[in-house]
Amino acid sequence: MINKKIVNLAIPIIFLNLIFIGGVSYGASLPRTSGTTPMTYIVMDGVIDEDEWSYADWKVGFYLDIDDVGNPPDTDGMNYMYLGEDADDLYIGLDLCSDQTGGTTGEWIGAWLITNNRTFTDVATWASYVDNGTESFLHDVENDKVYPYFLNTSGGGVGYFPKSDNQYTAIHGSIEGNYTLLDQSGLQPTFNMTSVPYNSDHRVQVDFSIDMKDYYTYFKELHANATVKVRISTYGKVNTTITDNEITVWYSNGTMDVNDPSQTYSINTGTSLVYDSEDFNAGNLTSDNKIQFSFIANHSSPFKIQLEYLTFAIFPLDINTKGGALSNPYSSINNYQIEWGFGPSFNSNASDHRMYEIKIPKSELEHYDSDADLGIIIGGYGTMSFANKNYWAFSQKNNSIREEKSDNYWYFNMSGLILPPGAGSGNILLIIIPVVITVIGIVAVASIILIKKRQK
Secondary structure, eight states: OEEEEEEOOOOOOOOOOOOEETTEEEOOOOOOSOOOSOOTTOOOSSOOOTTTTTTOSEEEEEEEOOOTTTSTTOOOEEEEEEEEEOSSEEEEEEEETTOOOOOOTTOEEEEEEESSOOOOSSHHHHHHTBTTTEEEEEEETTTTEEOOSBOSOOOOOEEEOOOOGGGEEEEESEEESOGGGGSSOOSSOOEEEEOEEETTEEEEEEEEEEEGGGGOSSSHHHHHHTEEEEEEEEEEEESSOOSEEEEEEOOTTSOOOTTOTTTEEEOOOSSSOEEEEEEEEGGGSOTTSEEEEEEEEEESSOOEEEEEEEEEEEEEOOBOOTTTTOSSOOOOOOSEEEEEEEEOOSSOOSSOEEEEEEEEEGGGSTTOOTTSEEEEEEEEESSOOOTTSSOEEESSSTTOOOTTOGGGSEEEETTOOOOOTTOOTTOOOOOOEEEEEEETTEEEEEEEOOOOOOOO
């Protein structure tokens, strides 16, 4: 069965040298020397044909110890990744011999790349290099589309406090204190707004402008655009009972109407501390994702509003983590071709299994350096997975997709190496490497396969 999709993707491939790491073993590797010959023979049909991939820079075999008990007929065994490139595209082939379940329910596939020797140890740094040395590809196989970062649900919000005096302006009246007094510590003075004469009364108006992007450390625009609603909450009192005390949320066009009941709500007018809260949907955000609101209070004589705290909870769409398999399911690559199939292959002719062929235009890989080592992690689900996990992965981190750490990637030289004597053009070099594997306290020696190096 062949299923195909042109959305546009590409990723590298590798040859083997086996090292067992938890659920994964990796086979020894030697590259070919060219890197410039077009991948002429590949037919993008979702079937891994060994002859078609004969111009790949790398073929890498890796052993997966997967949940063959919970997900039969999936089985432990060798799987293969091919990596190749030409002047225009990067190619990835995945021959997942262990994945012997043909359905696509819940299935996804991903690859994370380092294209110019970037190093990083945390999510924020990794994200800052996206499209500038790091790339990510995620495809929702079940629905045949780029993997969505968010779900269409919102399970809860996170409360925040003002973080700068630049987020508010006194229009009428004066302010005593600064933004640090608006948190919930309780052991500090109140944030005070004191009235001034206004027409025949006294008035307070303090305008707030809160940028959603200020409360995210990476992918700020993406997260801010996913805001569903904002909850504004106050805990405060007035030094004397007053006539009116309200919060008005501005429209998205930067105007407000204090007489619009859908935009205005009353808060405490008395002298005892009271908690007030109201929700406003994302339609009130400006085009640059700011929520603007005003404290407006009136009385016939002078007064002072005393706030113990002001919070706003941001309720975003839920991140599509697939139950924790993906912490940051961001796909920087949106222009690619991916095809998948289910059947036998050169590497495993005995049983049908999942195969992928992926082609990514190098125009999607900003700052791609073919002379630098290409870093790669691959992973997915469908239904093959590690035991007690909902994904499988091939990385240097045991049983894990940790794209935020550059040490977790496998690295492959795409510019080629000098072949050993006797391994001339067209020859295949096979290397058998003994590997010690410890499984549940039992030490076994595994013969690890093969390194193929092809020269053109």
